[in-house]
Amino acid sequence: MVDNLTAPPAAAATTPAVAEATELPVPATPTTAGAGGSVAGHVPAPRSNPAQSLTTAVRRPGELVAGWLLRLAAWLTIAITVGIVIALIVPSIEFFTQVSPFEFLFGTRWAPRFADASFGVIPLVTATAWTTMIALLTAVPIGLGTAVLLSEYAKPGIRKVLKPILEVLAGVPTVVYGLFALEFVQSTVFRDWLNLPTGSFSVLAAGLVMGVMIVPTVASLSEDAMSAVPNSMRQGSAALGANRMQTSIRVVFPAALSGIVAAVVLGISRAVGETMIVAIAAGGQARIVTGALEQGQTMTGFIANAALGDSRVGSLEYDTLFAVGLLLFAITLTINVIAIRIVRRFREAY
C-alpha cells in the first residue's frame, strides 16, 4: 500500500491491467516487474520480498471462496427459472394424461370439482381478458398522461412531490385494493349510487381498480423513456415554432415509443398475473363473461380459490392448479419476452 503511494509510475503501470482483469486477485504483468524492483530499492517495504509481492498473486483462499459464492448466487436466478418450469410442467403432464390438451384449451365449460367434471379453460381466459382489457383502458390513458406531465411539463420541485405519491399507488397491498373494489367501487358506487344491474361482484370493478394499480408501472417506465429523449430534439422542435403540446405529441412521444410500448406491455403482464383483486372482487363462478358488469373467475382467481380447498398431492385437482399455472406462466412469459425484445431492438441510442 505505502510503497505504491510513493511510487506513482508503478501504480500507473498496474492500474489499467488490474481494472481490466476482474476475476484474478492480482494479475502479474511483465512490465511491472522492473518498476516493482525499483520501488523496493527506494522504500523500505514491510513485506519480506516486495518485488515478488507486486508481480505474483498472493494466494487468497478466502477470496476464491467468496468469488464462488457470488457466482452461485447469480446462478441461483437461473435455477429459479428452471425450477419454475419443472414445477409447472411435471404436474401438468400428469394432468394432460387425463384431460386432452385440446379439451383444456378450447373447452367452454370449466367445472373441475363437479361430478361430471369438465376442464375447458375458455371461461377463465375470457374473465382474464375482460379484467385485463378494462385495466388497460384505465391505466394507459392515465399513466401516459401522468408521464407526459411529469416529463415535459412539471418543474423539478413539483415532480419531486408528485412522483413519490404516485409510487405509493404501486405500494398499496393488493388485498386492500380488492377490499376497495368490492366494498366501495362495486357495492357503493355501482349499486347504491349508479343503480347498475350488477351483483356482488363484477369484472368491471376488479378491472378498474387493477388499472389504477398498474398506473405507476405504465407511468414511471414511460416517463423514463420520455426523459431519455435528448433536449436538443425538444429545442429543435421549439425552434421550428412548435409549442410544448406539439413537441410532446409529435417529437417526444414517437422518439420514446419503444419504451412506452414496453411499459404498456409490462402493464398487461401485471394485469394478467394479478391475483388478490380478482379473487376478492371479480367473483368465483367460472363461466364465459360477455359483459363488464358480470362476474367471472379469472385464471389467477381460480388458482387462489382452488388453493383454499385442501387438494391432495397427486390428485387431479392438485394437477389442475399447475396446468392453469402453466398457461398463466406461458402467457406472461410471452408478453415479457416481447416487452424486453421491444426495448432492446428499438432502443434509440441518443
Added chain:
Amino acid sequence: MTSTTVRPLTASLHNRAEGGEQSPKAMIFLIVLWAAMFIAIGVLLVLIVTTLVNGAARLDLRLFTEYPASSPARAGARPAILGSIWVIATTAVLAIPLGVAAAVQLEEFADKTKRINRIIELNVQNLAAIPSVVYGLLALALLTVLGVQNKNLVIAGATALSLLILPVIIIATREALRSVPAEIREGSLALGATPMQTMWRQTLPSAVPGIATGAILALSRALGEAAPLLLLGALVFVSYDPNGLLSGYTTLPIQIFNWTGRPQEEFRVLAAAASIVLLALLLAMNALAIYIRNRFQRRW
C-alpha cells in the same frame, strides 16, 4: 434597428391560435394531463379515506391483542401481525444477502461479453415480471418434493416471498452499484487492493443507501403480498403466537382476505381496520425508503 423588426415577428408567432403555448388546444391538452394525474391521486385519496371511515370503528387495542374468533366483537389480528413480522424478517434474512451477492457478481465481476452472463441478465428481468402466484406454485412443488405434509410453516412462506423479491433486490442493487463512479474502484485498485477487497471496502459501502432503499421497497412488497402464501396454506385459523421458523402462521394480508370473504358486515369492518394497520406500515416503509434515498444517497 433589428430589434424593432424582430419583436412583432415573435409576437405574431406566439399569438397564432395554432402554435402558441396558450392556444385553446394546448390549454385543453394540459388540462387533460393534470386530470390524469388528479384521477390517479384522487383514487388513492378515496381509497385511504374510505378504508379509514370503514375501519375506524374497530381500530382499537383489541385488533392488536385479540386472536381471531368466530364472533367479530372478540376477534383481533394479533397472530397475523406477529406472523407478518416473522415472515418478513425471515424473508429479509434470506433474500437480501442473496440478492446483493447476485447483483455484485453480475455488476462487478461477470464478464459481460460471455453468453451465460447475458442470459442471466435477461433471466433476472424476466423473473421480475412473473406473476406472484407462480412463485407460490413453485414453493408448493418444492415442499411436495421435500415430502413436507404440513405446508403452513414460516420458513416455507418466507422462501416463496424471498424468491419473489429476489429479482427486485438484484435490479435495485445493480443500479446502486452502477452509480458508484469507476474512479472509486480504480483508486482502490491502484492502491493495491484486490478486486474483492475493492468491492467489499469501497464499492459496496458506497452503494449502501441505494441498496437499502431498494431492499426496503422490495420488503414492503413482500409484506403486502398474499397470493403465494394462499397456496402454501397460510389461510388458517391461528389462535397462538407464531414462535419460530417451523411455526404455523398467518399474515396480515391473508387475515384481511379471510375477513373480506365473510358474510357478516362486522368482519368487513375488521378487514378495513386491519387494512389501515397494513397501509400505515407500508407508508412508513415507503417514507423510510424515500428518506434514505434523499438523505444519504451521494451524487457523484
